[in-house]
Amino acid sequence: FSNIFVAAFSMRVASLFGEDAISSKGMTLNGSQFYTYSVCNVGEREQDNWLRTTFIQRRPAASRVFVELQFIVRDCNSFGDSSVTCKETFNLFTSESDADVGTTFRKGQFKKVATIAPDEITSKNELHINTETRVVENLSRKGFYLAFQDIGACVALLSARVYYKTCPATVKSLASFPETVAGGENQALREVSGVCMDNAISEELPRIYCTVDGEWVVPVGQCQCKSGYEEVKDACQECQAGFFKAAASGDKCEPCPANTQKLNSGALVCPCMDGFYRAPTDPPTGPCSGLPSAPRDLVATTTQLSTGKLLLSWQPPEDTGGRSDITYSIECQRCEGVVCQSCGEKIRYEPASTGLTDTKVSVSELDAHLNYTFTVEAHSGVSLFASQATPRANKPPSTSRTSTSLSLSWDVFPRPRVQSRPIRYELTYRKKDDNLDVTTYIVLILEKNFVQISKLAPGTAYLFRVQALSSDGTPGGSSMEEQFETSLEERLTQNNTAVISCAAVGGAAMLFIVVMVLFLRRRNSHTRQGPEDTYFSKQLKPLKTYVDPHTYEDPNTAVLKFATEIHPSHITKQKVIGAGEFGEVYRGILKVPGRKEVAVAIKTLKPGYSEKQRQDFLSEASIMGQFSHQNIIRLEGVVTKFKHAMIVTEYMENGALDRYLRDHDGEFASFQLVGMLRGIAAGMKYLSDMSYVHRDLAARNILVNNTLECKVSDFGLSRVLEDDPEGTYTTSGGKIPIRWTAPEAIAYRKFTSASDVWSFGIVMWEVMAFGERPYWDMSNHEVMKAINEAFRLPAPMDCPSAVYQLMLQCWLQDRSKRPRFGDIVNLLDKLLRSPDSLKTIADFDPRVSIRLPSTSGSDGSPFRSVSEWLESIKMSQYSENFTCAGVVTMDQVLQMKNEDIKNIGVRLPGHLKRIAYSILGLKDQTSTLSVFAV
Structure with missing residues (x-):
């Protein structure tokens, strides 16, 4: 305020009050010119001299300002007889206003703030400059004036400084607080909310209070660096490589614990190295442990031979894996001749057969004249991960390989811990043939770790994979795909034998296909593309x-x-x-x-x-x-x-496609938009090839990641096709998204891949129109009526002609004539390979495309203001640009040209064209209204 206020004196004093009342004199101090204002009519009665500033605009939050005055008052005693009417004080007044009133001055509009008296009076021989500060409270309007009243003093006003106090922008406890205007006496403490610094979070909104003196006090709520970051000089920095921080806190990053991987910067946890694990009860920030080695020196001692009782004892494992929660389990097998089987429940163990913490156990109820085999296994808190170990297939002996069969066996390394039910295995195999598009898998669920597979083709290579299944059916680890071949033998020549063989093989193949369909559906859902290391590890080709x-x-x-x-x-x-x-x-x-x-x-x-x-x-x-x-x-x-x-x-970082395009209106070239459409079409081709209808294809159901890759989502309305390629799914009810749905699907609820093609055409229009709503503000009834009368959406602004022609093909009334998704992908690929093909722009009618009925609002009446017009075309962010440029009426808008729009600050090409086309549409009301009448 100070510069505005000082300038006010020099501009207004002479014209308002005359040189006879108050005089202004120029003085030079340190090379700078400034003014003083003085009055000294002490000999005249009933003095009423006024000095007023120009209009001082007020910052909205500044309801309390300070006025600092420097002045000189002469001693009344130095005037002799004139001292009777002489005064040694003057008054400070203020008046609020929402606008500058110019030279208009009414004393009745001013209210008194204070009487100003000097601390030291100037005599004839000695000059004393006084400084006084007064507070002007409770200001609420857009600005104010200050005025000074003299009623008979000999006074000179040297300077006036008007200011308000603020608490400066600051960072406290990792929270950033903006500059804040200090409150008044009725708000001694002004509460201010802060924002946590980048990569910092707070459970409670950080707050602080600004005092009337411009000082911060009483911070409430503390921000803390989130996981993977630590505080460094009022900022959160990523943990260095080899360090981690698991949770948001004020703690520093810690070095990765033992047996963990040293990740790059910003680690939340340090994952275990290969072969090391954390138990479910271990903290994720703790060290990782290995599996214990086998117990040592197992000894069986007979105690009571007649009762079939013996004592097993052993030494702890040499390597406990770094854990102290070691337990042991006993497994028993009994053998009669060459046949061995589990001992069953007849055998008694004291104290138990599992969960042992001591290195000995008593075994009783053994039968005489039988061979018993006891296996002792060591377990720890991480032994459960042993069941996730990878089964490894062993190549069968050559003597067991024939022209039509293979014998396979495998082991699990390391061995799984003892379970209440034996482990099972899922064996998957297929014929090795790289020329077939569709691969047939055979799946067998086995109780043992060996199998003989017959009815194979002679001299043929097969690929096998084994996966362990826990007792509850949960899949464990999986082996690599291993290749085994049947031996080559002369084919049978007798016709009757060939017929019988073919019939047997055909029946078995049909059975295998049924098994494959039932089991591989689940496996197929696990297949993933791309380099990501996802939750799944199995990689099988999807079914068709x-x-x-x-x-x-x-x-x-x-x-x-x-x-x-x-x-x-x-x-x-x-x-x-x-x-x-x-x-x-x-x-x-x-x-x-x-x-x-x-x-x-x-x-x-x-x-x-x-x-x-x-x-x-x-x-x-x-x-x-x-x-x-x-x-x-x-x-x-x-x-x-x-x-x-x-x-x-x-997770798709950029969210829904329609919202993302609206937020980045005009920022992408046609080539980029066509690239997005190509990705969507490829996804839909994949679904169509699987005989699948989406039914709700729209830009809102397309998600975009940080590389602008588009992916089809939201399968809530989707249904399957019949076996017939032209088959449909029929439903008697349910909601239909009218603006995106083909006419036959609306009328007869017949959904096909062709109806998805119609919806894809609408998505194309949404993309090229940067997320504009299809059919604008037309009602669903109006949309259906317009489509049945052959109305089609017009080309969006700057839409390539080839792209718009493809839209029209997607919207053909006869669904059999619409392109298939394979055709659409091929055409978009061709356009992307020849960017020049996108330079030819389709004809554009701005009156239709942006839905502006000339100079009328939605109710048909003329736009009342420029801001209302800008809001109707979703360009209200430029309202201030038009106002600052002096364009405040619709008549002025109609006179604008492209260069004028650029000059007021509209720079994005899409926004520039939207405003320019809108102005073009505003100039022809009759033509526009006739378009909508149709």
């Missing part, structure tokens, strides 16, 4: 036909077959990013021991759900789990065996 989970009598069975169960402890929720039909959606981290962590989206089921809602919620996972394509959202797994059900998918 989709299975509708709604055909299962028990929907929970479909979930178990097509999706993998994830333990909730492997999932960390971070923040809510949205809300779905069934509950909130979180961003989070999926971290499985031994695998790198990945960012995921977590869909949750809200409390109080019904069983039907739970089944509907999980049905989407049953659908999604069958797909494996880089342009289809990837299912990581589900949580179904715990109270809170969850669906876990890959």
Whole structure:
């Protein structure tokens, strides 16, 4: 305020009050010119001299300002007889206003602030300069004036400084607080909310108080560096390589513990090295342990031979893996001749056969004249990971290989701990043939670790893979695919033998295919593309036909077959990013021991759900789990065996495509937009090839990651096709997204891949229009009527002609004439390979495309202001630009040209064209209204 105020005196004094009342004199001090104002009419009665400033604009938050005055007052005694009417004080007044009133001056509008009296009076021989500060409280309007009244003093005003106090911008406890205007007497402490610094979080909103003197006091709520970061000089920096921090706190990063991997900077935890593990009860920040080695020096001592009793004793393992929770278990087999089997429950162990902490056990109830084999195994808190070890197939002896059979055996290394039920194995094999597009897998569930497979082709290579299954059916580790060959033998020549063989093989093949369909659906859901180290490890080619989970009598069975169960402890929720039909959606981290962590989206089921809602919620996972394509959202797994059900998918950083395009309107070239469409089309081709109809294809159901890769999502409305390629799914009810749905699907509820092609055409229009709503503000009834009357959406601004022609092909009334998704992918590939083909722009009618009925608002009346017009075309962010440029009426808008729009600060090409095309549309009301009448 100080510069404004000092200038005010020099501008207003002479014109308002005349030189006879108050005089202003120029003086030079340190080379700078400044003014003083004086009055000295002490000999005249009834003096009433006024000096007023110009209009002082007030910052909205500054309700309390300070006025610092420097002045001189002469001693009245030095004037002799004139001292009778002489005064030695003057008055300070103020007046608030919302606008500058110019030279208008009314004393009645001013209210007194204070009487100003000097501390020291100037005599004839000695000059004394006084400094006084007064407070002007409770200011509320846009600005104010100050005025000084003299009623008979000899006074000179040297300077006036007007200011307000602020608490400066600061950082306290990792929270940033903005500069804040100090409050007045009625608000001695002004509460201010802060924002945590980058990579810092706080459970409680950080707050602090600003005093009337401009000082910060009483901070409340402390920000702390989030996991993977530590505080360094009022900022959060990533943990250095080899260090980690697991939780948000004020602690420093710690070095990775023993037997863990030294990750790059910013580590939340240090994962275990290969061969080392953490027990479920171990803290994730603790060291990792290895599996214990075998117990040593097992000795059997006969104590009471007649009663069949003996004592087993042994030495602890040489290597405990760094753990102290070592226990032991006993396994017994008895052999009669060459046949061995489990001892069963007849044998008694004292104190027990499992969970032993001592290195000895008493065994009784043994039968005479039998051979017994006892195995002692050492366990620790991490032994449960032994069942996740990889089975390793052993090549069969050559003597067991024939032209039509193979004998296989395998072991699990290390051996699994003793379980109440024996371990099972899942053997998968296929004929090695790289020329076939569709691979047939045979799956066998076995109770033992050996098998003989017959009815194989002579001289043929087969690929085998073994996976361990725990007692509850949970899959463990899997072996690498191993190749074994049958021997080459002369083929049979007799026709009758050939016929019989072919019939047998054909019947077996049909049986195997049925087994394959039942078992490989679940395995197929685990297949993943790309370099990510996901929750799954099995890699099998996807089947070519989709299975509708709604055909299962028990929907929970479909979930178990097509999706993998994830333990909730492997999932960390971070923040809510949205809300779905069934509950909130979180961003989070999926971290499985031994695998790198990945960012995921977590869909949750809200409390109080019904069983039907739970089944509907999980049905989407049953659908999604069958797909494996880089342009289809990837299912990581589900949580179904715990109270809170969850669906876990890959995380897409940029969210829904329609919202992302609206936020970046005009920022992408046509080539980039066509690239996005190509990805969506590739995903839909994959679904179509699997005989699958999406039914709800729209930009809102396309997700975008940080590399602008688009992926199809939201399979809640989808259904399966019949075997007939032209088959349809018919339903008698259900909601249909009218703006995106083909006319035959609206009229007859017949959904095909061709109806998805129509929807893809609408998605193309959304993308090229940067997220504009299809058919604008038309009602659903108006949309259906317009489509039936052959109306089609016009080309968006700057849409390449080839792209718009493809849209029109997708919107053909005859669904048999629409292109297939394979054709669409090929055409988009051709356009991307020839960027010049995108330079030809389709004809554009701005009056239709931006839905502006000339100079009228939505109710048909003319736009009342420039801001209302800008809001109607979603360009309200430029309202201030138009105002500052003096464009405040619609008549002025109609006179603007492209160069004028650029000059007021509209720089983005898309925004520039939107405003320019809108102005073009505003100039022809009659033509525009006729378009909408049609």
